[in-house]
Amino acid sequence: MSINTILPAIGPIILGILCLAQPFSRAGINVSYPFLVLWGLIWLVYGRKSWPTKVKPLPLEWLKGLAAILSVYLFTSVVGADPLLSLTSLFVNLYVFLALPLTWLALSQWPNFIHLLPYLYGLGLVLTGAVTFAQGNCRLTCVRAMSHLGIIDLSGVLIELTPLIVGALAMAQSDHGRKKVAKTLFFMLALAGAFVAMINNCTRITLLCLPFLSGVMFLVNYRNFKNPIGAFFVLLALVGCVYIVQNGAIVSRFKDISLSTSASFNNSERFSRWDNGYEVFREHPLLGVGPGAMPDVPLEKRVNPAPNEYRHAHNVFLTVMAEMGLVGLVAFLYFVTRPIKILWPYRKSPDKLTFFWTWSAFLVIVHLFLNGVTDHVFGNKMMMFLHFSIIGSALWVALGRPNGRA
Numbered sequence: 001m002s003i004n005t006i007l008p009a010i011g012p013i014i015l016g017i018l019c020l021a022q023p024f025s026r027a028g029i030n031v032s033y034p035f036l037v038l039w040g041l042i043w044l045v046y047g048r049k050s051w052p053t054k055v056k057p058l059p060l061e062w063l064k065g066l067a068a069i070l071s072v073y074l075f076t077s078v079v080g081a082d083p084l085l086s087l088t089s090l091f092v093n094l095y096v097f098l099a100l101p102l103t104w105l106a107l108s109q110w111p112n113f114i115h116l117l118p119y120l121y122g123l124g125l126v127l128t129g130a131v132t133f134a135q136g137n138c139r140l141t142c143v144r145a146m147s148h149l150g151i152i153d154l155s156g157v158l159i160e161l162t163p164l165i166v167g168a169l170a171m172a173q174s175d176h177g178r179k180k181v182a183k184t185l186f187f188m189l190a191l192a193g194a195f196v197a198m199i200n201n202c203t204r205i206t207l208l209c210l211p212f213l214s215g216v217m218f219l220v221n222y223r224n225f226k227n228p229i230g231a232f233f234v235l236l237a238l239v240g241c242v243y244i245v246q247n248g249a250i251v252s253r254f255k256d257i258s259l260s261t262s263a264s265f266n267n268s269e270r271f272s273r274w275d276n277g278y279e280v281f282r283e284h285p286l287l288g289v290g291p292g293a294m295p296d297v298p299l300e301k302r303v304n305p306a307p308n309e310y311r312h313a314h315n316v317f318l319t320v321m322a323e324m325g326l327v328g329l330v331a332f333l334y335f336v337t338r339p340i341k342i343l344w345p346y347r348k349s350p351d352k353l354t355f356f357w358t359w360s361a362f363l364v365i366v367h368l369f370l371n372g373v374t375d376h377v378f379g380n381k382m383m384m385f386l387h388f389s390i391i392g393s394a395l396w397v398a399l400g401r402p403n404g405r406a
Contacts, residue, residue, distance in 0.1 A: 015389070114357075133200065277315060280294055361390055
């Protein structure tokens with residue numbers, strides 16, 4: 001077996017490990033992603049001419065968006081308050097941006113691997129449910145899932161993956177016989193794992209966004225649920241809602257929003273960061289202070305007097321505005337919406353795989369906008385790896401597959 005046969009297969013395998021690790025293992029992500037980047041570099045230097053599988057070029061529209069955000073990022077870094085810090089921040093974000101072309105490249109080398117990704121995500125959710133359930137001493141309680149992945153990381157992963165599994169469940173309904181039954185049971189199990197993890201994570205943005213986006217995915221796939229599975233799924237969702245509103249720990253999370261500053265530290269800190277981000281933007285409205293160079297909340301306005309190493313506005317849009325001004329905000333919005341423009345013609349595709357991945361990409365973009373109001377999600381590498389790999393899969397399925405089919 002020649003090296004040209006072995007090397008192309010390594011990338012998809014690493015991508016699979018990364019997809020499986022996303023929901024429940026930060027360590028698995030931190031190990032697998034650098035290897036995927038290394039594999040991409042090997043292809044760039046050696047594989048383009050040597051490997052037998054041809055890779056179609058990335059969509060020009062997405063490359064235009066990437067060029068726009070990187071150009072503004074570089075310019076505002078140079079003219080900003082701390083060019084060295086800003087250029088370091090650019091390098092970190094480049095690392096994240098690579099997830100999309102690496103996904104495109106890996107799937108090009110092993111086209112049928114695209115069919116395995118929903119199962120790897122589903123297995124990851126099952127493992128996540130098991131791990132968080134164990135953390136809660138085998139009870140559905142609010143443990144914030146802090147020991148294995150992290151609060152924000154897990155919430156974003158759950159919000160992005162659960163609607164995808166709903167779509168995979170819908171896609172499975174077009175099969176027949178035992179294959180249909182097996183797929184249906186597996187994806188129902190994955191959704192059960194997601195529900196357990198959601199309850200134990202009990203993050204407010206998760207409890208709001210996850211049902212909403214899952215509901216959207218269910219509605220766009222409504223015609224696929226032509227048997228009792230649709231009614232059963234809706235019934236389970238209603239039962240889940242009843243449980244959630246009766247869970248005291250979860251109810252207290254939402255009541256906490258209206259409490260006084262002394263009783264609601266997290267909210268007060270977030271409000272102070274929003275205010276600080278807006279003030280920085282007002283002082284530097286056109287080009288901002290430079291990526292990564294946003295000053296911390298002034299000492300007299302801090303809820304927590306200790307300095308925070310993560311200097312952001314707890315809002316992705318305010319952070320972009322403070323760091324790169326209005327010019328940066330326009331470039332950022334242009335970049336993150338390019339996949340919508342590319343995939344919009346495929347939103348009603350009769351090909352079930354294209355339809356599934358197109359809507360999965362749409363919903364992770366919606367998640368970025370929803371979650372971006374309360375957190376600087378672009379600074380969360382785990383979430384962005386998943387974001388760009390799902391969009392990369394969707395673009396590849398729609399435009400990169402050999403002869404349009406895998």
